[in-house]
Amino acid sequence: MPFSASRGFLFLHVPKAAGTSIRAALEPWLARPSASRWNKLASRLRLVPVERRYLYEHASAREARWILGAERFERWFKFAFVRNPFERLVSQYRFLLGNPAHKRHRRVVALGSFPAYARFELARRRFQQLPQISDRDGRLLVDFLGRYERLGADFEALGERLALPLKLPHLNKSPGDGGDWRALYDRPTRRLVESAFAREAERLGYRFDA
Numbered sequence: 001m002p003f004s005a006s007r008g009f010l011f012l013h014v015p016k017a018a019g020t021s022i023r024a025a026l027e028p029w030l031a032r033p034s035a036s037r038w039n040k041l042a043s044r045l046r047l048v049p050v051e052r053r054y055l056y057e058h059a060s061a062r063e064a065r066w067i068l069g070a071e072r073f074e075r076w077f078k079f080a081f082v083r084n085p086f087e088r089l090v091s092q093y094r095f096l097l098g099n100p101a102h103k104r105h106r107r108v109v110a111l112g113s114f115p116a117y118a119r120f121e122l123a124r125r126r127f128q129q130l131p132q133i134s135d136r137d138g139r140l141l142v143d144f145l146g147r148y149e150r151l152g153a154d155f156e157a158l159g160e161r162l163a164l165p166l167k168l169p170h171l172n173k174s175p176g177d178g179g180d181w182r183a184l185y186d187r188p189t190r191r192l193v194e195s196a197f198a199r200e201a202e203r204l205g206y207r208f209d210a
Helices: 019-029 037-044 061-068 070-075 085-097 105-111 114-124 148-162 187-196 198-204
Strands: 009-012 077-082 144-147
Touching (some): 061 070, 085 187
């Protein structure tokens, strides 16, 4: 997970919400801890200095709070970017379809359609944004929450908050992003996804048609 001990900030990287591009913009200021098995264990036990503690790329805020320490976690500036969950699910589907090297590519191709993929992904219960950036009661654990839908303006505001000369590249775009993602939904799939993401959509202020 991207963090800077010297600048005192933590970026909670939500998948398929421009996180790869945001991380690239932050790269000059990020810590570079070892990903060795020993350092991962030492980091969880907090046996190494904070700048050497390893956080995996998409760790949750709760995991980060444990590894960094509660006092430091509260003191640091924490931020994340989120995305309409209905569109985000389509983006992930297109990403997996368009990347033959991905370990789940063949499985997704074999499913044959977005409705089948949606049922598969929701059954895995891993593609939620809210648990990554909140506590168990749904209270947000970030100081700044940007939105993919207004990425340019929110990223500019983030740069001002961090007092850093950030420039946002455009990386890891899913094939087909920018098209009419709603066209992939049939009525049963929409109902299924609305039910699965009901809490997240309400808490983050998203709807299927807005």
